[in-house]
Amino acid sequence: MPTAELPLVTIIALCYNHARFLPQALDSILSQSYPHLEVLLVDDASTDESAVILQQYAAAHPTWRLLLLAENVGNCRAFNQAFRQSAGEFVIDFATDDVLLPHRVEHQVAAFRQAGPQCGMVYSDAELINEQGQLVRRHFRRTAQGLEPRPASGWVFADVLARYFISTPTMTMRRATLEQLGGYDETLAYEDFDFWVRASRHWQFYFQDEVTTQKRLHPQSMSRKGYRPHDPYLNSTIKVCRKALAMCRDEAERAALAVRVRWELRQAVRWRNHPEARELYRLLQKLGHLQPLDKLLGLWVRMR
Template sequence: MKASGFGSFKAAAAEQGGAESGPLVTVVALCYNHAPFLPEALDSILAQTYPHLEVLLVDDASTDGSAAILRDYAARNPTWQLRLLPENLGNCRAFNLALRESSGEFVIDFATDDVLLPERIAQQVACFQRLEPDYGVVFTDAELIDEASRLVRRHYRRDAAGLHPRPAAGWVFADVLSRYFISTPTMLMRRTTLEQLGGYDETLAYEDFDFWVRAARHWRFYFLDQVTTRKRLHPSSMSRRGYRPNDPFLASTIRVCEKALALCRTPAEQAALAVRLRWELRQAVRWGNFREAQALYQLLRRTRAAGPLDWLLSRYAALRRS
């Protein structure tokens, strides 16, 4: 076990995978102040029924005792590799660091406040093996749990009309522009997809929207209708911090929307992006992010879909800034 770097990780993975029949799957377990949840998360890796795993533990300079727990698990599981980062790099940079030192044909970005159900990796690998090679992502349903691991609800609501939000599959570029429907922690990603994109964009404060946009332009996505993951809801999670004043994630959203506009090829795709921009504009105004609201309106104008209400919101934001 190496606590300061991944070192011989690729060589060890190649040695492990030589006689294996299934593809190697890399689990990048990213931790930042997850001490209360770490044992359940790491035990869920150990409980996987799929045997061909490469596990990288990355602590992003936690301050809550997470490092001691990670050291203990790495010591008890000699094939796991541990890196304790001396300074906080953020999720995108920390993930890319691990990705460069890994070898798996498929990759899971695993936040260590979440939980993998035992059949998760086996089900998704089996699904990928049935799909054509231009599928880059398999995602699934998830259970949302609270800080005490109690079930809150599922990601998708189910009724006689189907699943809500409706999951899209195949070429989903326009879908990921217009709406949220993917439960991020459930994704199994093809390594080739990540490498084509150069990993995550390290200039951003979060990764999923940008990954969906860039990956969906060139790769198909598949929805596997299974619950494979338990996603933790708690006050310090990223999803709970969005849209507050001076929100760093909103600037990243604007940057991703700029990228998305450059990638749009048809009026229908621009219209899908306009749906997203209009929603983000309203949220920005609602939470008092007036400078960002004006930037979103300018992007909305470039889609040729800005309407009178959008203009009024932009004018309101301009007046509040002055």
């Protein structure tokens, strides 16, 4: 198929202090087998040499656009600024400490064709790599019972409420889905759980059983900051759970959300995030799914 007839895919490359990883990340865009790409480079006011590296790549590839933000606005706002300037039918939110494997875009566009027009997002397996680029493990573990965590395709609203199974860096989103949602919620500290909840209410998701992406594990990555004392993302999680409660249509979905809220409550108690634990307990009360241990935890945090 001629390039002009292929769907345009936008890659929004978001950078904050990724200088040591940037060349590998940006070279992985250049290595894509899919020819019809729109690339936006966004620096969220990095304090290292990231902006210099991004300027060098933008100068070498004039079709790439560069947004150097004057102040740090966070991932959600930075992404939305670029998204509003983009045109791709499909969109990748690409953190520039990660790596795209060469057939990532080509294979995920094909997956959208296979999944059909109701599919709002395609995701896949990932390799988790360390700071030196060495393989640690895959996101999905291969067991005698199948993949763990168990992936889901189709209408997955209850699945995304109850459990974590999607590798965020592997997602490619349909533009129409993001537009329907109004982009990311800029009041939140992180984007993926909120996107999964709001998008899966109206769109199907599709799991592609192959490795398309390498996700970098390092101390500054977002995934290393959660579930710790003073968790910077916990208040955003509570906001999303409240949204989800308003979206639940039946008791099965409320039960699925209760599984999530119960897990978050126990982590909040474990790490002594007491105000947030009290909020989560009240939310679990509203759901009507209190278990004996939940009541004990609720009593304990009310005394803190």
